[in-house]
Amino acid sequence: MTDRLQPGTAVRVRAAFPPGHVRTPFFLRGKNGRIESLAGDFPNPEELAYGRPGLPRRALYRVVFRQSDLWPGYPGKTADTLVADIFEHWLDPVP
Amino acid sequence: MRRIHDMGGLPAGSIDSAGHDYAPWEKRVDAIMRLLTRPDRQTMTVDELRRGIEDLGPGAYDRLNYYQRWIASIANILIERGVIGVDELGRRMADVEARWRADGRTRRDIEP
């Protein structure tokens, strides 16, 4: 089990694009955000989707992104944010 | 690659806020799914349902409506897992159709 990422930690969503059942949205791949909180430990949906148990459980993080970081020319306010639930194996810490 | 269901951020038209009352067959599909995924007697997972829907592919994904996608996925997953057989499903569908036609119902074509 990897070390827990603390709230506030800067992370980048991995820019990988496999086929198959993935719950990390395309629009977040390669984007920078921060850990908002640990949601808990859950079996891996990428394995559950194929009838496998998805164990051991993995850490699921609530990750917050600035909308202005996600969309070039974002038309809303600079304080607007987006939160998504991302599994630990899709997140790399940003130095 | 961006898969057909993974649509966050894509351009799209205006939102149609009109709803529809769920038909009995749609609630039946939802109920079947709840019973198949109940924790104490789990036959399949919601993750498999989702994967099955995603794997229907772009044509079916946009042509079929929500519960059509659900039952198509459930059928494929149950067949894949050996819970039901292709032949028995085909025979039962034919039985059901014969009953419905005897009741005066007619087939509605949905595919071009």
Place this chain on the structure above:
Amino acid sequence: MSHPHDDIEDSGYDDYQLMAEAIGEILIDKGLFRAAELRRTVEAIDAITPALGARVVARAWIDAGFRERMLADVNAAARELGIDAGPIPIRALANTPGVHNMIVCTLCSCYPRLLIGLPPDWYKSRAYRSRAVADPRAVLAEFGTVLPDDVAIRVHDSTADLRYLVLPMRPPRTDGMDEAALAALVTRDSMVGVAVIDR
């Protein structure tokens, strides 16, 4: 793109309805569940409406301790009111004067169905799922919701095993209203975050 929906009065059928009927019958014959269980589950689907979630919101408005417990665990808080919101954890997102929360599932249609009922068609539509994350203000405007300039929008994409429920702000000029009257103010759209509750 809109999809054809089956008019409840329409007796036409297609392969998908045949599958729904046949699969249900086969699973009953094989003992995976009983016909009575299937009937009861359909009845349970009909019985769950946004009014259940509204009761939880109204209680949180009048009882600060309950509000804290709801923010920690919606399912446990709902159980205090005799509501079984199921095993999947539901997380409450409290609107504040500075932050408005909005929920979407871009990948499919995850929604707190066991607390507020089946999602509306628009929530599952390509248009909402595509645009809510990228331009939430334009989407809110289509619902007739315009927020003041100093309110930030936080969009939550339900990508995993959590479901979300917006805890709307209690509207002004509701002092002295009883819990049932407060619950009657809480709309489904306010709990999804495409509307605020005016008074």
